[in-house]
Each structure stands twice: as structure tokens, then as C-alpha cells.
Amino acid sequence: MKNLRAFVLLAILVSSCDDGDVLVTSFNFEDASLQFCEGASSLVFFKINTESNESLSLQINAEDAVFAETDSLQFALDGTTTFLNYRTYNTAPDAGYFCNSIPPTSPTVLQDYFAPDGTATLLVTAVFNDNDNIEEDIESTLDTDMDGLLDYYDFDDDGDNVPTAQEIGGDPNNPIDTDGDGTPNYLDKDDDGDGVPTRNEATKDDPNPQNNITDPAVGADYLNPEIEVETPIEFYIEHSYDFVSSVVLFVNNAVFSNGEEEITQESLDFGNITNFATGTTLITPAFPTM
Ligand SMILES: [Ca+2]
Ligand SMILES: [Ca+2]
Ligand SMILES: [Ca+2]
Ligand SMILES: [Ca+2]
Structure with missing residues (x-):
């Protein structure tokens, strides 16, 4: 203290x-x-x-x-x-x-x-502050992924096990929207729009979707609409605020x-x-x- x-x-x-x-x-x-x-x-x-x-x-x-x-x-x-x-x-x-x-x-x-x-x-x-670089209203009761942590202190707003800070890109005012569906990646449960939720484009051994890469030329499978391998991952990563x-x-x-x-x-x-x-x-x- x-x-x-x-x-x-x-x-x-x-x-x-x-x-x-x-x-x-x-x-x-x-x-x-x-x-x-x-x-x-x-x-x-x-x-x-x-x-x-x-x-x-x-x-x-x-x-x-x-x-x-x-x-x-x-x-x-x-x-x-x-x-x-x-x-x-x-x-x-x-x-x-x-x-x-x-x-x-x-x-x-x-x-x-x-x-x-x-x-x-x-x-x-x-x-509370989740340090995710998104300007958030601490009065808001919004909990996008319904995990009990309100968005303003939830460092993974959409619960896809990819932290918001790593999903927004370089400009927080113009966050990345890979599939162009109008929902930025940090709020999109299926970032590449291939029908497989981002969280499930991972493996049991390594639940971090960022590490699951079939085609290195494109990137991680959760950002590659051509790869649709689903592994149910039914837990969240540890959060901090x-x-x-x-x-x-x-x-x-x-x-x-x-x-x-x-x-x-x-x-x-x-x-x-x-x-x-x-x-x-x-x-x-x-x-x-x-
Ligand atoms: Ca939440
Ligand atoms: Ca996320
Ligand atoms: Ca999107
Ligand atoms: Ca994919």
C-alpha cells in the first residue's frame, strides 16, 4: 500500500x-x-x-x-x-x-x-483497469462474453481466449475486423467468419488460438477462413486487471x-x-x- x-x-x-x-x-x-x-x-x-x-x-x-x-x-x-x-x-x-x-x-x-x-x-x-487500450465506460454493466467480468475490466472482452489488446491492432479507434462483418475482432467470437468460433480454433494441449497455425503464410487458424478444424475448448484463460x-x-x-x-x-x-x-x-x- x-x-x-x-x-x-x-x-x-x-x-x-x-x-x-x-x-x-x-x-x-x-x-x-x-x-x-x-x-x-x-x-x-x-x-x-x-x-x-x-x-x-x-x-x-x-x-x-x-x-x-x-x-x-x-x-x-x-x-x-x-x-x-x-x-x-x-x-x-x-x-x-x-x-x-x-x-x-x-x-x-x-x-x-x-x-x-x-x-x-x-x-x-x-x-478497475484491464489495460486493453480500449476506452471503456466504467459505469457500463456490459459483459459481452457473460463471464462475470464487465467489459471495462475484462481483458478478453469476447471470451475467445485472445486478449483484447492483441486483437485490436495498432489503432484502438479503428480496430481490426478480419471478416469484415462489422464486429471488430475483440468483440467477435468468430474472427474469420468460417463458422468455427475462435476459441475452438485451438488445441487441448495449447488453448491459445494464436499458437495454432496450419498455414504460416496466412497466420493462425482463427484468422484463416480456409481452415475450419474445431476443437471444443470449454474454459477461459486466466484474466488480470x-x-x-x-x-x-x-x-x-x-x-x-x-x-x-x-x-x-x-x-x-x-x-x-x-x-x-x-x-x-x-x-x-x-x-x-x-
Ligand atoms: Ca466479460
Ligand atoms: Ca478476445
Ligand atoms: Ca468481425
Ligand atoms: Ca479458421
Whole structure:
């Protein structure tokens, strides 16, 4: 996880105390950006107010895989693996303070509030890209080959086991249409129009149609209408697509306590981090049974 960029949406400044005392804490993180670091088995989100020397931090346990898809993730605070800390210091901590396996000796913690109860919510938004050089609408629900991967992140749109990037030719705005039927090869299940689907102009030993060449002078059989040898290939090749995920974090019903005083926060808006996680998803779509 990298490419940290953070923005603060808004901050909540409501502090209350059950015995009515006025707290010297400010609980002000309005101008502090959300940051994070990864510990051995946990993820720590934090905000630092460098003016008032205070920090708000949340530790959660989450597998990296959960950030590869758009989802709303809820984490119940339990006081052991998932919890919040609100601290004040003699001087402001830096980002390295929060994921140290050995608690740093400085800065000195003046007040330490711990919240073992509440609910943290992470809204993950993942944007997919199949890198197939076709400009595709990520709002579209079109799934040409009905393999469960929408066209905008399906690197083989027509499911013929020849990736789109290798079917469009040199000009994405004028993609190759071998049989001239008006459907470009990357959307045509039978590229040469010989009646044998491209996927089936391959062999069981090598399901890549590009490698099945009877006449080298013409090229692969799936682009040679004179060759009509059919071998049923009833599976798809492994697909890959990249993702870039951003997160929005908020916490509800947190009750902070330092043993003497309590601070209740019904709603804590931590803000967001764009480009929180990037990666590549590999998936072999199930072959549809018809
Ligand atoms: Ca698809
Ligand atoms: Ca294809
Ligand atoms: Ca065609
Ligand atoms: Ca052929």
C-alpha cells in the first residue's frame, strides 16, 4: 500500500464528560490529514494535531485482499485487536510513532484515552483497469462474453481466449475486423467468419488460438477462413486487471476512557485516503454452462 494522499472532510469536536468537568483536551483534528501505516498484523490509521500535540489512532486487522474490491467494511472495536486511542503528548509525535512494535519513549504521553467499544467503518472504492487500450465506460454493466467480468475490466472482452489488446491492432479507434462483418475482432467470437468460433480454433494441449497455425503464410487458424478444424475448448484463460482503491473512514459510538474520565464520540469522521491500495487481481472466470 502506498501513494498516500489524504484530505480531511470534516471533523467532529464534541467532547463531553460524564462528571461535568471541563477537559483540557481539545480533540481537534479538523486540519489533520488521515495517515496510515502497516504493523506486523495490523493496520493503523491515525491523525496528528501538531498544534495541540494530540493524536487519534485506530488499529484494525484487515487482510490486504479486502481493499481490492468496492465494499463497506465494518470493524467492531474489541479492545484487543481493534481499538482507538486518543493521546496528548509533551510534543507532537511523527508518523513513525504509530506502527512501532516497541512503544517509542518519546514523545511523552500526557493523557491516554482508550476506546474498546464502538464501530469503525471503512468505505472502500476500487477502480478497475484491464489495460486493453480500449476506452471503456466504467459505469457500463456490459459483459459481452457473460463471464462475470464487465467489459471495462475484462481483458478478453469476447471470451475467445485472445486478449483484447492483441486483437485490436495498432489503432484502438479503428480496430481490426478480419471478416469484415462489422464486429471488430475483440468483440467477435468468430474472427474469420468460417463458422468455427475462435476459441475452438485451438488445441487441448495449447488453448491459445494464436499458437495454432496450419498455414504460416496466412497466420493462425482463427484468422484463416480456409481452415475450419474445431476443437471444443470449454474454459477461459486466466484474466488480470489492476485496481486502485481509496478509503473513507469513520467511527461510531466510541467511548474513550483514561480510567477517570470518559469522552463519548457518537460520530468521528477520520477523512479519506485516495490511492490507498493498488494491485493486480488474477481470476479465471467460470465457463458459462448453457
Ligand atoms: Ca466479460
Ligand atoms: Ca478476445
Ligand atoms: Ca468481425
Ligand atoms: Ca479458421
